[in-house]
Amino acid sequence: MNLTLYGNRESGHAYKVKLFLALAGIAHRYVPVDLETPRAERPADFRAVAKFGEVPVLVIDGTPHVQSDAILLHLARLTGRFGGGTDARVLEWHFWAANRINLSVPNLRFYRRYPAEAPAGAVAWLDERARLDLARLDEELSDRTFLAGDDPTTADIAACAYLFWLDQIGYDIAHWPAIGAWLDRIRALPGWAAPYELQAAS
Amino acid sequence: MNLTLYGNRESGHAYKVKLFLALAGIAHRYVPVDLETPRAERPADFRAVAKFGEVPVLVIDGTPHVQSDAILLHLARLTGRFGGGTDARVLEWHFWAANRINLSVPNLRFYRRYPAEAPAGAVAWLDERARLDLARLDEELSDRTFLAGDDPTTADIAACAYLFWLDQIGYDIAHWPAIGAWLDRIRALPGWAAPYELQAAS
Numbered sequence: 001m002n003l004t005l006y007g008n009r010e011s012g013h014a015y016k017v018k019l020f021l022a023l024a025g026i027a028h029r030y031v032p033v034d035l036e037t038p039r040a041e042r043p044a045d046f047r048a049v050a051k052f053g054e055v056p057v058l059v060i061d062g063t064p065h066v067q068s069d070a071i072l073l074h075l076a077r078l079t080g081r082f083g084g085g086t087d088a089r090v091l092e093w094h095f096w097a098a099n100r101i102n103l104s105v106p107n108l109r110f111y112r113r114y115p116a117e118a119p120a121g122a123v124a125w126l127d128e129r130a131r132l133d134l135a136r137l138d139e140e141l142s143d144r145t146f147l148a149g150d151d152p153t154t155a156d157i158a159a160c161a162y163l164f165w166l167d168q169i170g171y172d173i174a175h176w177p178a179i180g181a182w183l184d185r186i187r188a189l190p191g192w193a194a195p196y197e198l199q200a201a202s
Numbered sequence: 203m204n205l206t207l208y209g210n211r212e213s214g215h216a217y218k219v220k221l222f223l224a225l226a227g228i229a230h231r232y233v234p235v236d237l238e239t240p241r242a243e244r245p246a247d248f249r250a251v252a253k254f255g256e257v258p259v260l261v262i263d264g265t266p267h268v269q270s271d272a273i274l275l276h277l278a279r280l281t282g283r284f285g286g287g288t289d290a291r292v293l294e295w296h297f298w299a300a301n302r303i304n305l306s307v308p309n310l311r312f313y314r315r316y317p318a319e320a321p322a323g324a325v326a327w328l329d330e331r332a333r334l335d336l337a338r339l340d341e342e343l344s345d346r347t348f349l350a351g352d353d354p355t356t357a358d359i360a361a362c363a364y365l366f367w368l369d370q371i372g373y374d375i376a377h378w379p380a381i382g383a384w385l386d387r388i389r390a391l392p393g394w395a396a397p398y399e400l401q402a403a404s
Contacts, residue, residue, distance in 0.1 A: 052298075052338075070293035077288065086279065086288065091272035096254075098300040119330070121323015128321070136254075 001078070003028035004059040006046055008035050009199040012106060012161035013068040014056035018198045019157055020072055023191045024081045032199065069094045072154040083153030093147045093155035101137060104130035105162045105169070112169045130169070134176050141178040145185065152189060160186050164195055203280070205230035206261040208248055210237050211401040214308060214363035215270040216258035220400045221359055222274055225393045226283045234401065271296045274356040285355030295349045295357035303339060306332035307364045307371070314371045332371070336378050343380040347387065354391060362388050366397055 005021065005028055007014030021028050033046050039053040049064035050057045058065045058075075065071045073094065076085030083090045108126040111118035137159065140147070147155045163183060166173055173180045186192060207223065207230055209216030223230050235248050241255040251266035252259045260267045260277075267273050275296065278287030285292045310328040313320035339361065342349070349357045365385060368375055375382045388394060 051294075065290055065294070067294040067297040069297045070290060073293055074290045088267055088272060088276045091275055092253075092267070092269040095269040095271045095296075095300050098297050099305060103301060103305050119323050119327040121321050122327035125321040125324035125327070 001026075002061050004031060005029070006031045006033050006050065006055050006057040006059075007199050008033050008055050009196055010035070011055050011199075012165065012195065013054075013102075015195045015199060016068045016157050016161045017056045017058055017071050017075075019161070019192070020075055020082065020154065022193060022198055023152075023157070023189055024075075024079060025191060026075075026079070030199070069098055069154075069158050072158055076154045082157065083148060083151070083155070085154060087148060087153070089148040090153045090155045093153075094158055097155065097159040101130070101133040101159060102162065104133050105166075109162065109165060109169045130171075134171075134179065138176040138178045141182045146182070152186065156182075156186060161195070203228075204261075204263050206233060207231070208233045208235050208252065208257050208259040208261075209401050210235050210257045211398055212237070213257050213401075214367065214397065215256075215304075217397045217401060218270045218359050218363045219258045219260055219273050219277075221363070221394070222277055222284065222356065224395060224400055225354075225359070225391055226277075226281060227393060228277075228281070232401070271300055271356075271360050274360055278356045284359065285350060285353075285357070287356065289350060289355070291350045292355045292357045295355075296360055299357065299361040303332070303335040303361060304364065306335050307368075311364065311367060311371045332373075336373075336381065340378040340380045343384045348384070354388065358384075358388060363397070 003021070003026065005014070005017055007018055007030060009032065018030065031046070033042060033055050035055070042053075046057070047053070049059055051064065051066050054066070056066070056068055056071065058071050065074060072082075073085040076082050104126050108123065108130050111123050111126065144150075146152045147159060160183060163179065173183070205223070205228065207216070207219055209220055209232060211234065220232065233248070235244060235257050237257070241249075244255075248259070249255070251261055253266065253268050256268070258268070258270055258273065260273050267276060274284075275287040278284050306328050310325065310332050313325050313328070346352075348354045349361060362385060365381065375385070
């Protein structure tokens with residue numbers, strides 16, 4: 001497989017894909033995309049493959065793939081790693097994450113960093129949702145090692161990404177001890193590295 | 203397969219699952235759940251299977267499945283219908299829908315119907331997002347029949363559900379003609395019925 005990943009160090013969605021590749025030890029080319037450049041002015045190679053003008057894009061043998069959770073499941077099926085991409089429980093957690101915690105936490109983080117762009121009231125709403133989502137995740141993780149059981153799957157990779165940045169939204173991980181312990185288990189996986197480390201512009 | 207679906211007529215997420223079963227002509231038992239009853243007081247059979255206390259839950263041969271998009275993909279794999287549940291493009295659209303249009307439109311619909319529960323500012327934010335999501339979907343659908351190509355897949359079922367209710371949020375489908383034409387193609391599929399019709403409490 002010839003792999004090129006377009007990412008950005010501030011994108012937790014791109015980090016998910018980079019983290020899968022790092023944990024699975026899969027060689028690939030990494031291309032950082034400057035998201036502050038207007039979409040129409042981004043490099044031509046990126047615009048040619050980025051269906052939604054967003055990162056991540058993973059080009060696999062010439063075919064571009066978008067949507068981080070879909071990429072994770074596709075990689076899992078291609079490699080047989082991290083659950084293999086077809087388990088019903090793993091899918092459930094992917095969609096829970098996509099519709100819940102990966103909506104509330106990333107948007108809240110963005111508006112905490114760029115408060116001038118936050119519509120009035122949206123932050124309070126996202127804050128309330130994020131706390132509900134974290135409480136739910138904490139409860140679920142209190143009785144098991146990883147989201148779908150004893151072994152890490154793509155669902156863990158999808159759900160954990162933005163949670164390494166909770167401090168950026170002023171949350172203290174100590175409020176959600178089961179999440180903290182689970183993040184520690186993920187940190188202990190061979191090949192793991194933190195978001196900014198893994199997507200260092202180079 | 204022995205199938206029991208727990209749903210509610212106001213849930214577009216439950217409608218997705220009911221619609222798959224209707225379009226595929228798969229016999230099942232349908233149990234409406236009264237969502238106005240507090241979670242702890244809902245029927246014991248529902249509480250026993252509903253991991254998140256939410257509809258839909260599809261019990262397949264005794265095993266409960268939650269998260270509507272995950273259920274659709276699982277049913278597709280079990281039956282081989284509507285894309286078979288493993289195509290990369292189909293997965294991309296599922297996650298786009300889960301994180302975008304099935305976040306903005308359902309929440310906006312809810313707050314339009316229950317304005318007293320809407321946090322200040324959240325409605326404006328959701329309205330802006332919903333219009334962006336609809337514009338994107340309209341653009342994508344302008345050059346093809348269904349989301350992943352010539353044939354309907356689970357991605358179409360997932361993305362269309364709440365869009366049959368756009369009038370409930372005061373939107374006129376005429377603004378998004380490619381979406382309107384696509385919804386008409388879905389309406390024309392054998393077995394299709396509208397949300398309230400398919401989940402009539404009975």
